[in-house]
Amino acid sequence: MRLRAWSFDLRLRHTFTISRGSRDVVPTVFVSLEDEGIEGFGEASPSAYYGSTPQSVLASLEKARRILESADPVPYSALIDDLEAVVAPDMAALAALDLALHDWVGKRFGQPLHRLLGLDPARMPCTSFTIGMDTLPRMVEKAREAAAFPILKVKVGGPGDVEMVRALREVTDAVIRVDANGAWTAREAIEKSRALKDLGVEFMEQPLPRERNAEMAGVRSASALPVYADESAVTAQNTGELAGRFDGIVVKLVKCGGIRGALRQIETARAAGLKIMIGCMIESSLSISAAAQIGPLADHLDIDGAILTVNDPFSGARIVDGRVEMPEGNGLGAAPRAGQTT
Numbered sequence: 001m002r003l004r005a006w007s008f009d010l011r012l013r014h015t016f017t018i019s020r021g022s023r024d025v026v027p028t029v030f031v032s033l034e035d036e037g038i039e040g041f042g043e044a045s046p047s048a049y050y051g052s053t054p055q056s057v058l059a060s061l062e063k064a065r066r067i068l069e070s071a072d073p074v075p076y077s078a079l080i081d082d083l084e085a086v087v088a089p090d091m092a093a094l095a096a097l098d099l100a101l102h103d104w105v106g107k108r109f110g111q112p113l114h115r116l117l118g119l120d121p122a123r124m125p126c127t128s129f130t131i132g133m134d135t136l137p138r139m140v141e142k143a144r145e146a147a148a149f150p151i152l153k154v155k156v157g158g159p160g161d162v163e164m165v166r167a168l169r170e171v172t173d174a175v176i177r178v179d180a181n182g183a184w185t186a187r188e189a190i191e192k193s194r195a196l197k198d199l200g201v202e203f204m205e206q207p208l209p210r211e212r213n214a215e216m217a218g219v220r221s222a223s224a225l226p227v228y229a230d231e232s233a234v235t236a237q238n239t240g241e242l243a244g245r246f247d248g249i250v251v252k253l254v255k256c257g258g259i260r261g262a263l264r265q266i267e268t269a270r271a272a273g274l275k276i277m278i279g280c281m282i283e284s285s286l287s288i289s290a291a292a293q294i295g296p297l298a299d300h301l302d303i304d305g306a307i308l309t310v311n312d313p314f315s316g317a318r319i320v321d322g323r324v325e326m327p328e329g330n331g332l333g334a335a336p337r338a339g340q341t342t
């Protein structure tokens with residue numbers, strides 16, 4: 001297989017702020033794997049928080065080139081094992097290669113990935129729409145703009161966050177979920193859970209930093225709301241430490257190394273009695289389409305990353321008023337937009 005990789009800056013519609021910081025531009029890395037005249041595409045969504053940058057991903061991908069040059073991509077599971085061995089621990093690079101291989105195999109056999117996996121698109125949950133941290137008037141304005149979405153995910157963890165959710169509740173009847181990105185203490189999480197429950201919040205995501213997982217059993221038992229692990233839930237290997245401390249986990253392709261890693265993490269979490277939310281980074285419709293292909297395995301979806309951008313170089317899964325339309329094409333079902341150099 002011939003490997004090509006290139007970096008690309010996704011530009012955001014609004015400055016995106018969470019409890020760890022703000023961004024206007026999100027650099028990503030795309031991959032193409034070509035064989036038999038068929039091209040599979042993947043995306044890395046590097047994140048410094050998980051230890052990767054566009055430069056480190058491009059360097060990891062170079063380590064995979066020799067293996068790919070002589071590889072037979074049809075027995076792709078064995079090939080992903082070989083690729084993981086050379087790019088580890090760079091899960092973002094592995095995710096890009098894994099996505100491109102799944103895309104290639106689906107195109108090679110003329111089927112969308114969800115069909116190869118035996119999944120029913122009718123079981124796709126609705127996705128939430130994310131409202132980043134901002135001034136109260138701007139957050140209220142964003143909630144009004146997102147009126148068609150049945151579920152809002154609100155970034156919290158700043159001063160006055162419960163009051164902010166109260167103000168949003170006055171302008172929306174949508175289901176509200178909150179994500180503190182690890183900004184709270186155990187005591188804050190427990191206290192805020194009670195006020196948030198009174199405001200009709202459904203659950204809270206990552207209340208404490210991932211270094212404080214051990215405190216989560218106490219938070220979970222005292223919390224008025226279910227708690228989901230995002231930063232604390234990375235791959236299938238660390239699922240065991242989450243059972244009893246969380247009610248569910250957030251699976252993201254870039255954290256766990258792509259489709260295969262996500263399937264493993266979902267199976268492991270289900271066996272441990274954890275609920276599943278499939279989430280995303282700020283990423284293009286290529287990664288969002290990949291997440292949509294396995295969307296029917298989730299209890300909840302949070303895959304609005306591409307609609308927060310203004311220069312998405314791929315088309316694929318469409319999101320209409322929170323409903324996720326399974327893309328129709330083979331493989332991941334995404335394609336470069338006309339005029340995009342790929």
Ligand code: MG
Nearest residue numbers: 179205206230
């Ligand atoms: Mg999160």
